[in-house]
Amino acid sequence: MTVSGVRRGRDRRAVVLPGPQGRARAGARRPSVVVVGGGIAGLAAATGLAERGVRVTVLEREPVLGGRLAGWSTRLADGSEATMSRGFHAFFRQYYNLRGLLRRTDPGLRGLRGLPDYPLAHARGLTDSFRRVPRTPPWSALGFVALSPSFGARDLLGMAPREALPLLDVRVPEVYERLDGVSAADFLARVRFPEDARHLAFEVFSRSFFADPAELSAAELVLMFHIYFLGSSEGLLFDVPTEPYPRALWEPLAGY
Numbered sequence: 001m002t003v004s005g006v007r008r009g010r011d012r013r014a015v016v017l018p019g020p021q022g023r024a025r026a027g028a029r030r031p032s033v034v035v036v037g038g039g040i041a042g043l044a045a046a047t048g049l050a051e052r053g054v055r056v057t058v059l060e061r062e063p064v065l066g067g068r069l070a071g072w073s074t075r076l077a078d079g080s081e082a083t084m085s086r087g088f089h090a091f092f093r094q095y096y097n098l099r100g101l102l103r104r105t106d107p108g109l110r111g112l113r114g115l116p117d118y119p120l121a122h123a124r125g126l127t128d129s130f131r132r133v134p135r136t137p138p139w140s141a142l143g144f145v146a147l148s149p150s151f152g153a154r155d156l157l158g159m160a161p162r163e164a165l166p167l168l169d170v171r172v173p174e175v176y177e178r179l180d181g182v183s184a185a186d187f188l189a190r191v192r193f194p195e196d197a198r199h200l201a202f203e204v205f206s207r208s209f210f211a212d213p214a215e216l217s218a219a220e221l222v223l224m225f226h227i228y229f230l231g232s233s234e235g236l237l238f239d240v241p242t243e244p245y246p247r248a249l250w251e252p253l254a255g256y
Contacts, residue, residue, distance in 0.1 A: 009093050010135075011233035016096075026053035034059060039067020043253055044101050064246060065254055071245040083244035090118075091241075093234035094227070105252035112239035112248075126150050135235030144229070144236075151197035163191045166218075170226035179219040187218035 031054055035046045038060030046056045064070045071085040091098065091112055102109060117131035126149040134143040145156055166179060166187075179187065184206060188198055198213075206213045209220065228236065241248035 009096065009234050011094065013233065014096070024052065030055050032057070037067065038065040040069065040098065043250070044097070047101060047104060047253070047256070065250040066245055069245055070250070083246065085245055090238040092228065092238045094232040101253070102249060105256050111242055113242050114239050115237055118237060122150060130236040133236055136233040137230045140236065141229055148197070151194055155194040155197065158192055158194070160190065160192050166222050167225060168230070170223060170231070172223070175222055176219045179222060180217050182218040183214050184216040184218050184221040185213040187221065188213070
């Protein structure tokens with residue numbers, strides 16, 4: 001099933017929610033629209049408008065598209081050229097809207113390649129792996145506990161169950177009403193979440209938002225944990241582009 005290029009993945013509970021229908025085409029009098037920013041959100045807005053016949057101008061202050069996922073050419077010390085970016089970005093398979101956008105130029109998503117694993121090495125020599133973790137909740141969370149050397153059954157029993165309930169029952173906007181005024185660091189301390197596992201299960205979200213855990217909203221933390229660990233049967237592994245971001249993603253979309 002597809003709605004505006006969005007397809008369900010393997011998660012049978014996933015529901016496609018179409019937006020308001022609006023007008024299929026702009027009509028004889030083509031309106032002109034300015035989209036500020038050529039990141040993913042700006043490119044998605046520009047694409048949807050242009051497909052309906054709207055005359056779109058995208059304003060982007062950088063010389064390249066992609067926003068935080070942009071890439072640019074640089075010359076290395078040996079004189080060769082390479083594409084630089086702001087770092088690693090994972091394309092999880094529950095990113096249905098993003099995958100629908102990329103299918104405009106790559107219907108089979110051949111520009112993305114699934115990683116067989118995402119091992120995380122700890123300073124004490126322990127290594128966590130997601131390869132064998134089941135993909136369907138709640139088995140994904142239970143499998144993670146069973147297989148993780150940094151978060152075991154003893155750690156699970158040591159948590160404060162009443163304080164940890166928000167991790168299991170996430171509703172928007174209620175989660176913001178309850179936890180938006182609490183920092184992620186304070187919430188994890190209240191839950192008694194083990195220190196080693198915080199880096200693996202939670203602080204990755206803080207880094208993604210460029211926010212210190214003491215400043216990040218606990219509501220954002222809980223929502224992200226739910227989306228990735230408990231809210232989808234797409235699993236904890238993900239895809240990465242087969243080419244640098246500009247060539248694999250943004251230049252084809254700009255041409256489209």
